[in-house]
Amino acid sequence: MNKVLLFAQLKENAGKSFIEINAAGKTVGELRAYLEKKASLGSLDGIMIAVNEEFAKDEKVIGEHDEIALIPPVSGG
Amino acid sequence: MNKVLLFAQLKENAGKSFIEINAAGKTVGELRAYLEKKASLGSLDGIMIAVNEEFAKDEKVIGEHDEIALIPPVSGG
Amino acid sequence: MTTPAGRYSRQELFKPIGPTGQKEIRNKSAIIVGVGALGTNTSELLTRAGVGKLILIDRDYVEMSNLQRQHLFTEEDARKKWPKAEAAKEKLALINKEVDITAIVAQADAPLLENVIDGADLLIDGTDNFETRFIMNDLAQKYRIPYLFGSCLGSFGMAFSIMPDVTPCLQCLIKKIPLQGQTCDTVGIIAPAVQMVTAHQGAEALKILSGNVAAVNQAYVSFDLWENNYLSLKTDALKESGCRSCGEEPAYPFLDPAHEMKVAVLCGRDTVQIRPADQRDFPLEKMVRQWRSAGYEVGGNPFLVSVRKGGARAVFFRDGRALIHGTSNPDTARKIYHSLVG
Amino acid sequence: MTTPAGRYSRQELFKPIGPTGQKEIRNKSAIIVGVGALGTNTSELLTRAGVGKLILIDRDYVEMSNLQRQHLFTEEDARKKWPKAEAAKEKLALINKEVDITAIVAQADAPLLENVIDGADLLIDGTDNFETRFIMNDLAQKYRIPYLFGSCLGSFGMAFSIMPDVTPCLQCLIKKIPLQGQTCDTVGIIAPAVQMVTAHQGAEALKILSGNVAAVNQAYVSFDLWENNYLSLKTDALKESGCRSCGEEPAYPFLDPAHEMKVAVLCGRDTVQIRPADQRDFPLEKMVRQWRSAGYEVGGNPFLVSVRKGGARAVFFRDGRALIHGTSNPDTARKIYHSLVG
Numbered sequence: 001m002n003k004v005l006l007f008a009q010l011k012e013n014a015g016k017s018f019i020e021i022n023a024a025g026k027t028v029g030e031l032r033a034y035l036e037k038k039a040s041l042g043s044l045d046g047i048m049i050a051v052n053e054e055f056a057k058d059e060k061v062i063g064e065h066d067e068i069a070l071i072p073p074v075s076g077g
Numbered sequence: 078m079n080k081v082l083l084f085a086q087l088k089e090n091a092g093k094s095f096i097e098i099n100a101a102g103k104t105v106g107e108l109r110a111y112l113e114k115k116a117s118l119g120s121l122d123g124i125m126i127a128v129n130e131e132f133a134k135d136e137k138v139i140g141e142h143d144e145i146a147l148i149p150p151v152s153g154g
Numbered sequence: 155m156t157t158p159a160g161r162y163s164r165q166e167l168f169k170p171i172g173p174t175g176q177k178e179i180r181n182k183s184a185i186i187v188g189v190g191a192l193g194t195n196t197s198e199l200l201t202r203a204g205v206g207k208l209i210l211i212d213r214d215y216v217e218m219s220n221l222q223r224q225h226l227f228t229e230e231d232a233r234k235k236w237p238k239a240e241a242a243k244e245k246l247a248l249i250n251k252e253v254d255i256t257a258i259v260a261q262a263d264a265p266l267l268e269n270v271i272d273g274a275d276l277l278i279d280g281t282d283n284f285e286t287r288f289i290m291n292d293l294a295q296k297y298r299i300p301y302l303f304g305s306c307l308g309s310f311g312m313a314f315s316i317m318p319d320v321t322p323c324l325q326c327l328i329k330k331i332p333l334q335g336q337t338c339d340t341v342g343i344i345a346p347a348v349q350m351v352t353a354h355q356g357a358e359a360l361k362i363l364s365g366n367v368a369a370v371n372q373a374y375v376s377f378d379l380w381e382n383n384y385l386s387l388k389t390d391a392l393k394e395s396g397c398r399s400c401g402e403e404p405a406y407p408f409l410d411p412a413h414e415m416k417v418a419v420l421c422g423r424d425t426v427q428i429r430p431a432d433q434r435d436f437p438l439e440k441m442v443r444q445w446r447s448a449g450y451e452v453g454g455n456p457f458l459v460s461v462r463k464g465g466a467r468a469v470f471f472r473d474g475r476a477l478i479h480g481t482s483n484p485d486t487a488r489k490i491y492h493s494l495v496g
Numbered sequence: 497m498t499t500p501a502g503r504y505s506r507q508e509l510f511k512p513i514g515p516t517g518q519k520e521i522r523n524k525s526a527i528i529v530g531v532g533a534l535g536t537n538t539s540e541l542l543t544r545a546g547v548g549k550l551i552l553i554d555r556d557y558v559e560m561s562n563l564q565r566q567h568l569f570t571e572e573d574a575r576k577k578w579p580k581a582e583a584a585k586e587k588l589a590l591i592n593k594e595v596d597i598t599a600i601v602a603q604a605d606a607p608l609l610e611n612v613i614d615g616a617d618l619l620i621d622g623t624d625n626f627e628t629r630f631i632m633n634d635l636a637q638k639y640r641i642p643y644l645f646g647s648c649l650g651s652f653g654m655a656f657s658i659m660p661d662v663t664p665c666l667q668c669l670i671k672k673i674p675l676q677g678q679t680c681d682t683v684g685i686i687a688p689a690v691q692m693v694t695a696h697q698g699a700e701a702l703k704i705l706s707g708n709v710a711a712v713n714q715a716y717v718s719f720d721l722w723e724n725n726y727l728s729l730k731t732d733a734l735k736e737s738g739c740r741s742c743g744e745e746p747a748y749p750f751l752d753p754a755h756e757m758k759v760a761v762l763c764g765r766d767t768v769q770i771r772p773a774d775q776r777d778f779p780l781e782k783m784v785r786q787w788r789s790a791g792y793e794v795g796g797n798p799f800l801v802s803v804r805k806g807g808a809r810a811v812f813f814r815d816g817r818a819l820i821h822g823t824s825n826p827d828t829a830r831k832i833y834h835s836l837v838g
Contacts, residue, residue, distance in 0.1 A: 005385075007378055008310045009334045009341075012511075017381050043437065046330040054388040055327070055374065069385055071376050073328050074307035075496035076338040077192045077282045082727075084720055085652045086676045086683075089169075094723050120779065123672040131730040132669070132716065146727055148718050150670050151649035152838035153680040154534045154624045161560045167684030167790055168650050170722055199687050202564050218503045221591060222544050225567070228590040248570040249563060308510050309699065342509030345541050346698035349691050356688035357651065357721035371724040379699035380512055382713040384726050448509055 002062065005069040006041070013041050023068065029058030031068070047072050079139065082146040083118070090118050100145065106135030108145070124149050162204050165360075175364030176204065182363040183207035184276040187262045187290055189238040190214070191343065192304055193280025194225040195352035200253075200359060201246045207254040208246075209270055211262045212238040212280075213485040223345040261485055264289050264409045276362055277301040278355060282338070283492040284331040285415050285430075288399075291316065291324035292406040295399050300362050300370075304351040307336060309380035311347045313354035314389070315362075315370050322393035323400035327374070331496075335441035339463075339493040340448040346379055417484045420477075426487030428476045436474035445494065466490055504546050507702075517706030518546065524705040525549035526618040529604045529632055531580040532556070533685065534646055535622025536567040537694035542595075542701060543588045549596040550588075551612055553604045554580040554622075555827045565687040603827055606631050606751045618704055619643040620697060624680070625834040626673040627757055627772075630741075633658065633666035634748040637741050642704050642712075646693040649678055651722035653689045655696035656731070657704075657712050664735035665742035669716070673838075675816075677783035681805075681835040682790040688721055759826045762819075768829030770818045778816035787836065808832055 002023040011017050019039060023031050028051065032044050048055055048071040051062060062068065079100040088094050096116060100108050105128065109121050125132055125148040128139060139145065160166070166173045182205055186193045189212035197210055216224075216231040216238055226245040227238070236244075239257035246255055260266055262281070267289060271277075277290050277299055287303065294301030294316055301316040303324060316323050354375055361369045373386040398405045407413050416429040442459055445452050451462040460469045466480035468490055476495075478487035502508070508515045524547055528535045531554035539552055558566075558573040558580055568587040569580070581599035588597055602608055604623070609631060613619075619632050619641055629645065636643035636658055643658040645666060658665050696717055703711045715728040740747045749755050758771040784801055787794050793804040802811045808822035810832055818837075820829035 005383070007376070008307055009336045011381075012341075017378075042334075042440065046328060046333075048327060050385070050387045053385060054390075055392050057391055060391070069376075069387070071312070071374075071385075071387070072334065073284070073312070073331075074305050074310060074336065075283055075492070076307040076343055077188055077190055077280055077305050082725070084718070085649055086678045088720075088723075089683075094720075119676075119782065123670060123675075125669060127727070127729045130727060131732075132734045134733055137733070146718075146729070148654070148716075148727075148729070149676065150626070150654070150673075151647050151652060151678065152625050152834070153649040153685055154530055154532055154622055154647050162564055163561050164680055164684045165564055165686060167680075167682065168686055169683070170651075171684075171686070195691075198567065199691070202687060204564070219505050222504055222507055222546070225540065229593065230590065248572065251571065309512075338506055338509075340509065341511070342506045342513075344507060344510055344513070344699065344702055345544060346695045346702065349537075349541070349698065350695035353688045353692035353695055353721065356691065357686065360686055360688065361722070366722075369722055369724075373724065379695065380703070380708075380711055382711075382715065382728070384728065386724070386726065 002065065003067050004035075005067070007070065008072045008074055010041050010047070010070050010072055014039065023062045024064040024066070026062050027058060028056045028060045028062065031062060032058070044070065079142065080144050081112070082144070084147065085149045085151055087118050087124070087147050087149060091116065100139045101141040101143070103139050104135060105133045105137045105139065108139060109135070121147070165203060170366055170369065171360065171364045175366065178365045179203060179205055179360070179363045181206050182275045183209070183273055184278055184359065184363070185209045185211070185267070185270060185274045186278045186280050187211050187267070187286060188280030188282060189242045190220065190280060190282060191223045191345070191348040192306070192352055192355070193278070194227065194242055195348060196278050196280060196355050196359065197242055197246060198225050198249070199352065199356040201250045201255070203360060204250065205253060205363060209256045209258065209274070210239045210242055211258045211260065211266070213259065213261045214238050214489055216241050223343060223348050261488065262286055262289070263414065264293070267293055268409070271297050271299070274299060276359060278359065279304045283496060287324060288408040292399050292408045294318060295323055295404060296406050296409065302355045302358050304355045306347045306351050307338060307343060308341055309344055309347050310378045311351040312374065312376040313351050314374040315358045315372070317370060318400065321372055322389050323397060325399040326392050326394045326397050327389065333437055333496060335437070335444035335495060337493055337496045340444045344379070350377060350379060417488060419482050419484060424480060424482050426478045426481060426484055428478065428487060428491045430474045436470070436472060438470060438472055441470070441495065461494060463490055463494065468494060507545060512708055512711065513702065513706045517708065520707045521545060521547055521702070521705045523548050524617045525551070525615055526620055526701065526705070527551045527553065527609070527612060527616045528620045528622050529553050529609070529628060530622030530624060531584045532562065532622060532624060533565045533687070533690040534648070534694055534697070535620070536569065536584055537690060538620050538622060538697050538701065539584055539588060540567050540591070541694065541698040543592045543597070545702060546592065547595060547705060551598045551600065551616070552581045552584055553600045553602065553608070555601065555603045556580050556831055558583050565685060565690050603830065604628055604631070605756065606635070609635055610751070613639050613641070616641060618701060620701065621646045625838060629666060630750040634741050634750045636660060637665060637746060638748050638751065644697045644700050646697045648689045648693050649680060649685060650683055651686055651689050652720045653693040654716065654718040655693050656716040657700045657714070659709075659712060660742065663714055664731050665739060667741040668734050668736045668739050669731065675779055675838060677779070677786035677837060679835055679838050682786045686721070692719060692721060759830060761824050761826060766822060766824050768820045768823060768826055770820065770829060770833045772816045778812070778814060780812060780814055783812070783837065803836060805832055805836065810836060
């Protein structure tokens with residue numbers, strides 16, 4: 001299983017601060033598409049994705065137990 | 078090997094922000110005595126010791142690859 | 155050696171800065187874009203630290219709802235609707251008269267920033283919108299000046315030091331501005347989240363200005379103070395050699411006037427039209443949900459949405475174009491637009 | 497529902513607080529002990545947040561070397577040597593006149609604190625020494641009030657929310673005060689480290705005061721902004737059921753006058769004697785190294801060490817006893833003692 005940390009509006013959309021899914025073998029790009037469709041997180045356009053505290057490109061393949069974080073750049077200041 | 082993170086005066090005494098030693102099998106109390114004698118860190122009286130981001134008592138046995146942090150409570154405010 | 159007693163003695167006693175680093179700080183100049191929550195904090199910090207010169211840029215004036223998180227400002231500033239940059243300058247002068255402070259009350263667009271950037275050693279992010287952030291990002295690359303990105307919302311925030319030639323730039327990291335309608339005006343903000351961002355921006359500023367560039371944090375920091383988490387994220391994988399801002403053949407797209415948000419006063423109608431440069435899908439439904447949940451009065455029809463905010467009314471079309479009714483001031487209109495959209 | 501425009505609207509829009517939480521904050525009272533770097537920051541934060549009542553306690557006055565990191569204070573305050581608690585109160589009143597602020601210019605000893613603690617909802621740490629921290633820790637346990645511990649030095653800092661019955665207390669965590677001679681006066685301090693601590697103290701204060709105790713951070717946070725690290729340390733293993741402050745049979749040792757540091761004015765000698773309660777090994781050699789490296793003039797003989805600081809001279813004996821020459825004011829003497837020892 002993979003823990004997916006959620007922040008800001010994603011946390012609000014999901015109603016919790018993380019979800020657990022099985023993403024091993026998927027690429028980051030595939031995960032993004034999957035989450036948009038299945039996890040009712042809304043559009044992930046512009047959301048940055050980190051795997052084990054490293055930002056990753058869409059091609060990166062996710063391993064078992066990798067921890068994922070979805071970081072929405074917020075605009076406030 | 079175990080990474081030992083150093084802060085404040087301990088960092089200064091050692092001249093670096095961490096040292097690496099083999100502490101597996103030692104208790105936290107033994108490690109404390111060992112570091113005082115061998116690592117020229119000075120007295121570790123009052124220094125808090127964490128193992129894998131959990132503060133530990135002197136009886137706790139350190140495992141292989143456990144990450145250790147020596148936290149000196151500082152007085153400034 | 156005498157007993158340390160001077161004004162900056164506690165900073166000089168800190169070994170990585172020392173008296174030499176303090177002299178360097180004294181000779182440096184920083185531009186702070188946006189003097190709201192983040193900008194008042196970092197400007198106070200650098201003024202107390204004894205930086206040589208500060209340029210503060212903000213188009214806005216002080217309101218009562220700012221006081222909850224924006225340092226320096228007082229009730230009197232809000233009553234007088236004093237411009238933020240000027241109100242900040244006035245307070246900072248009482249704190250440290252040795253610092254040369256310039257206040258500019260204007261929209262921080264590309265031409266204005268290019269006009270003042272000569273001689274600056276650092277660009278600090280205090281803005282509330284990504285339009286301005288992408289302009290700062292391009293300027294940082296074009297003029298080879300570090301840019302300290304920072305932003306926050308609710309109890310959540312982030313900070314990253316963009317170092318030309320070393321780290322990825324904002325464009326590498328964020329391909330597309332996420333429009334979610336989540337702003338401080340729709341989902342709120344708590345002051346400690348602001349301080350957490352400025353603690354990072356401030357430490358990075360002191361490293362850079364004192365000549366300790368090797369100590370700069372290369373990780374992208376993201377935290378949520380209410381959830382008690384803190385992430386330190388590596389960014390290397392995202393550096394793009396083909397990036398149009400920091401890559402091998404940069405074009406600095408956000409310095410191009412064609413890329414600007416278009417703001418037009420509609421004569422005799424007490425209305426300003428705003429047209430974002432990027433004619434992308436505008437997530438209007440999502441925005442409407444945010445506005446409703448924040449308590450704004452929202453109406454409309456299948457083609458447009460109308461939101462009431464203060465004395466003004468903003469009408470949004472599906473392509474992101476907006477009419478701001480009830481003002482003929484372009485800066486007021488921009489402010490309302492960004493407060494609703496981000 | 498009307499458009500949110502009120503003074504605390506951005507805090508009310510933050511869902512975990514909301515209008516209900518804001519009302520709770522408004523009815524709460526906090527005591528801030530020490531109005532230096534940490535205390536000016538948290539007092540500004542809570543004043544802006546609209547807390548009902550604040551009690552600020554500090555024995556010291558403003559000096560030029562404070563301005564580098566202590567918010568609220570101006571050059572004029574330093575020139576007039578205005579008491580810190582009063583100078584802070586004056587500035588805070590301009591920021592938010594709705595907050596009831598009491599300034600107490602005195603040593604925050606156990607009797608004084610017991611005298612004002614009735615009705616307080618929160619104790620916030622802004623002090624520069626562990627003598628006072630252990631008194632606050634005992635009071636928090638005795639009166640069942642959360643105590644927000646915080647401290648910093650150089651670029652390093654830490655914060656921990658001590659919740660009676662839930663978390664370990666300071667006594668559980670720190671068995672023996674580490675005397676290292678490292679203070680802001682010997683190794684310096686940078687302002688962002690202060691802000692990082694107060695961002696945590698501030699967030700925890702808002703959680704507690706708004707009725708969100710479940711969100712309180714149960715980890716001990718420790719960071720070094722120059723080294724770019726941040727640790728979130730679990731503390732459960734250190735909770736001691738036999739603790740004399742928070743255990744099953746508490747004795748609150750630091751509220752006992754016998755446990756107090758003894759300060760005696762030596763008549764006609766312009767000298768104050770300070771005798772720490774704990775007659776433990778005093779690491780004099782280590783202190784001497786710190787003082788020398790900070791640039792203080794140090795002399796002495798095998799029995800004692802003499803250090804020059806400002807107009808005063810402090811003489812330390814091997815048991816930790818000190819004579820502070822050049823003053824007959826006990827508070828001045830304490831201040832010099834803590835600035836050299838911690």
